[in-house]
Amino acid sequence: MFRPVRAADRAQRPGSAAPLGMRLPLAAAAVVAVGLCAACGPSSQTVGSASPATAGQSAGALTSSSPSASASAEASPSASASPSASAGATSSSSPTPSRTRSGSAAPKLARTSAAPAPAPAKVPGPGYDSSADAQKLIDAALSAAKADGRMVLLDFGANWCGNCKAADKVFAQPQTAAILGASYHLVKIDIGGNSSANSALLRKYSPSGGSYKMPVLIVVSPSGKVRTDTHATGNPSLTADGINAFLRQWAS
Numbered sequence: 001m002f003r004p005v006r007a008a009d010r011a012q013r014p015g016s017a018a019p020l021g022m023r024l025p026l027a028a029a030a031v032v033a034v035g036l037c038a039a040c041g042p043s044s045q046t047v048g049s050a051s052p053a054t055a056g057q058s059a060g061a062l063t064s065s066s067p068s069a070s071a072s073a074e075a076s077p078s079a080s081a082s083p084s085a086s087a088g089a090t091s092s093s094s095p096t097p098s099r100t101r102s103g104s105a106a107p108k109l110a111r112t113s114a115a116p117a118p119a120p121a122k123v124p125g126p127g128y129d130s131s132a133d134a135q136k137l138i139d140a141a142l143s144a145a146k147a148d149g150r151m152v153l154l155d156f157g158a159n160w161c162g163n164c165k166a167a168d169k170v171f172a173q174p175q176t177a178a179i180l181g182a183s184y185h186l187v188k189i190d191i192g193g194n195s196s197a198n199s200a201l202l203r204k205y206s207p208s209g210g211s212y213k214m215p216v217l218i219v220v221s222p223s224g225k226v227r228t229d230t231h232a233t234g235n236p237s238l239t240a241d242g243i244n245a246f247l248r249q250w251a252s
Contacts, residue, residue: 118148120181126168127159128190134198141185145222151251152222153184156202157215158192164215166238176244183251184219191216206231219250 121144141152157164170176171186180186191198191214203209205218206229217235219227228250236242 120178121148121150121185123171123177123180123186124188126165126172128157128164128188128192130159130190130193130195132190134187134189134195134201137187137189138201141187142220142222142224144185149222150182151184151227152220153180153186153247154205154218154220155186155188155215156191156198156206156212156218157188158190160192161214163213163235163238167215167217167243170238170240170243173240176240176247179244179247179251183247205229208232217246 138152138154144150145152155164155167157167171180189198189201191202191212202212202216205220205226206212206216208229208231212231213235215230215235217230221227230236236246
């Protein structure tokens with residue numbers, strides 16, 4: 001009877017220690033409170049930074065992500081495309097013209113196809129037609145020259161002239177005929193007969209007079225101006241090299 005009474009009195013006495021049964025819950029609560037204070041207390045780390053261990057754990061967590069997530073990212077092109085690639089695709093589809101670094105529009109490509117060359121002019125055959133209207137032939141040649149820019153070559157000669165026959169043989173050669181067809185309108189005028197009209201034409205385009213040594217070769221521009229007259233300058237060598245050099249010299 002004595003001990004129980006004292007125990008009860010001790011339990012009711014103010015300021016006395018708590019019974020053992022109440023100490024255990026209080027101790028556990030104290031441990032939890034200390035842990036919370038440690039977790040919520042001030043940190044020496046900069047805001048936003050993580051400790052090396054935490055960063056390593058985060059990197060590990062990223063690399064160890066589930067295969068299904070990586071597979072879905074690979075399967076979806078839109079998810080893996082970078083913003084710069086999207087911007088490039090948008091700019092490439094824009095209808096505005098491309099610009100150079102200086103800001104000017106990119107130059108257009110030049111056309112590579114050149115205009116077709118005009119057809120070669122017709123080269124008369126050897127000899128001189130005494131019945132032809134020489135003035136009419138010269139007028140037609142000058143009109144064609146104004147249209148295509150070729151020169152007019154007047155060949156005054158005679159069918160009995162040996163030098164004229166030598167020149168005709170050179171004119172018939174392929175290389176010389178090609179130069180004539182590309183750069184000249186050739187008009188052959190007979191001055192070996194009694195045609196006063198043809199003799200007047202010779203004096204018109206070669207007014208120096210005197211004795212004429214045939215053939216007389218006169219180059220006339222499309223405007224009708226005499227450029228050279230072999231009666232005044234002397235004939236070139238009546239060979240392929242001599243006549244070809246003469247024709248190339250006065251072709252333009």
